[in-house]
């Protein structure tokens with residue numbers, strides 16, 4: 656995969672001071688509730704909605720990611736993190752708010768049309784076909800493509816060499832960490848413009864978590880912005896350019912990863928002090 660030199664200095668870049676036009680981030684110990692997303696590459700803007708005709712789960716919730724960034728969503732169980740991801744991916748009817756990708760309003764597009772527009776999404780559960788081989792999972796990922804998918808598969812194998820060794824094995828036989836690699840690899844097969852990951856390190860050991868984070872950083876360095884939900888909040892915020900703390904479907908805190916890690920309220924409430 657190609658490298659972009661401007662992205663080599665990874666992690667905790669304070670874009671609020673580098674972005675021209677100025678951000679709205681508050682510096683010091685306090686973090687913003689809402690981000691400035693006017694020009695964001697991918698943004699779920701002021702999203703309000705729930706499942707079917709049920710009660711609203713998201714309340715005026717805004718989540719965004721920009722090129723070169725890893726944006727991380729953290730928050731308690733049931734806070735609406737997955738619901739926010741699903742809303743951005745088009746699996747939820749929003750009652751208010753919009754979703755924009757690269758300046759285009761995609762609020763009314765189906766998930767499949769969003770994939771065609773360049774969104775890659777790895778859901779929290781059921782994110783691989785367990786009875787199919789690793790290679791077949793990757794092929795399925797490329798279902799919308801009509802061109803030669805082999806170079807992309809080689810790139811996925813370069814990123815996750817173990818998947819090449821196991822390419823003929825049923826994905827269900829792989830370890831938890833390797834399954835997550837299959838899931839991320841499958842999403843990369845569409846050559847997405849932006850990658851959304853819901854708890855990519857769920858259920859893996861700390862060592863495997865670190866490895867997965869390293870691979871995710873590597874993907875982001877190829878120029879693909881990453882929006883991910885993580886329950887390993889502290890570790891995820893350490894690699895986050897931008898972090899969102901959601902509580903009960905609302906933006907509670909927003910800042911750079913570093914700002915959130917330094918925020919007393921965030922530390923006390925969400926990071927165990």
Ligand SMILES: Nc1ncnc2c1ncn2[C@@H]1O[C@H](COP(=O)(O)OP(=O)(O)OP(=O)(O)O)[C@@H](O)[C@H]1O
Nearest residue numbers: 706709712730731732733734735736737738739779
């Ligand atoms: N398919 C669904 N239909 C109806 N309600 C749902 C559905 N999925 C989730 N919910 C509800 O939406 C709320 C938010 O759930 P969500 O899964 O978005 O939380 P989360 O922050 O991702 O939690 P977790 O950390 O456990 O993954 C919860 O009250 C949950 O019960």
Ligand SMILES: [Mg+2]
Nearest residue numbers: 736737738779
């Ligand atoms: Mg979830």
